[in-house]
Amino acid sequence: MQRDFLIVGGGVVGMAVAYGLARAGQRVSVLDESDDALRASRGNAGLTWMQGKGAGMPRYGELSLDSCLAWPDFAAELAARTGVDIQHECHGGVDLCFDADEAEVRCNEYTALQGASPRLASDFRWQYLEREALLTHLPGLGESVHGGTWSPHDGHCNPLYLLRALYAACQMLGVEIRPATPVNEVRALGAGFSARTAMGSVAAERIVIAAGLGARTLAPVLGLSGAVRPVRGQMLITERRPIVPQLPTPQIRQTASGGYLIGDSHEDAGLDKGVTLEMLQVLAEKAVRIYPALRDARLVRAWGALRVMTPDGYPLYEESTLHPGAYNLNCHSGITLAALHAGALSQSLLDDRLGRDYPQFSGARFDVQAY
Incomplete structure (x- = not known):
């Protein structure tokens, strides 16, 4: 049975999208590498974080805020489906500043970000607190810390439990997950796409490259960006x-x-x-x-x-113009954006609107940049 979507990459990004598509009734296959692969999922602190997102690209800040706001329902839904508590808490967070100069730069950055986006001007809440005021949020804070920016949108989770819950939820929804199955090559067929592995080829009507650093070799074959x-x-x-x-x-x-x-x-x-x-x-x-x-x-x-x-630090969300039905998803904020990936972004994939819904995030923006 040919699947609707083939996802290359079983990290947090790929599995969140697989979950969102399967929840919408799509037949999905996921091909993942072995446990010794160069996994970005190992290198994060599990933060669901708005602060610091969007300087230079306000739309990224808006998406980060949307995802942070969606996270409580997303975590509760996964727990209800799987029984896995991913230990999500959202009581706010603090990004520390160690001196007055750092504090001034941070405050100016956030003020400029809000000035560039009416949505963030109205909905992104933050406040700079000096050390004494921070002690209620961070008891035991050292005396040499100047202060920090507080925001109620920030939180954290257990990233390993998140991945476990996504795998469990996907399996319950009928997603075919093939671990230890690295993809050697992807191809556009007359109708659909295939991925070649050591265990044979897998085909689907559409394909999503969510392979992290693996996109450097896989994505360009389908007319997508490998600039990671x-x-x-x-x-x-x-x-x-x-x-x-x-x-x-x-x-x-x-x-x-x-x-x-x-x-x-x-x-x-x-x-x-x-x-x-x-x-x-x-x-x-x-x-x-x-x-x-x-x-x-x-x-x-x-x-x-x-x-x-990526060269500019912002996500890659793009669809191929050479091979319609091929998509590339890559970012370094997979935990924060997991709720978005399982929700609005998966719906954009399903409706074949990724390029129209996220035009700022196409890899075409790198064509005029040195990399």
Whole structure:
């Protein structure tokens, strides 16, 4: 039986779209790589985050806000379908500033963003709070932190539980999921598309490339952009500590199990997903600067992962003009945008309106840029 959609990539982006399409009654197949693949899903802190999104492209800020607002219902729906609690909380978040100059730049950026978008001017809520005012949100905050921007839209979840819930929900809806099945080649057929794997070819009426860094070789074959590159992020987690009512930050957050997840690095290291003592020391020192009580906490794990980044940092949502029915989805905010991907964006795919609904995010914008 030929499927309606073939999705190449079983990370958070691909599985959220698979879920949205299957929920709409589509027959979907997902081809995924092995567990040792260069997975961006390993390199995130599970933030559902509006802050910092949209400078230079206000539409990205609008989509991020839409997804953050949709996240509570999205998480509840997944839990009701699968019984998996993805530990989503949305009580607000804080993006820290370590000095007055950083604070001024941040506030000017957010003011300019709201000035460029009537939607964000009315709906994006934020406030700069100096350290003393932040203590109610971040008890134990270090004295050397200047302050930070607070927003009620930000939250966090357990990204591994999110992926588990998406897989479970997709299986319940009849999605065919083939793990450990890397795609070697994609082709446009007379009617539909096929993907060649070591276990044979899989065909479908339409195809979605959601393969992260794999898009560099797969997408151009179908007239889509392969302009993505790896950015390494290193992360640390501490031993379990007593739960403290602290809001999440991009620099550090306490997980539901009590460990502090630390990570805020962006490195051009090619395909090297290892860790370095130098960067781990930088991350640990920043964590102690934020929460001095962590000075005596034991670190139980460190790891690196390769995030996917486009030349301008914004998502790729595009349809092929050479081969109608082929689509390319890529972003580095797959957790934040998961609710959007499972909702409005999947509907755009179903209606074959991706290019019309998201024209700003086509890879054509890179044609005049050096990469």
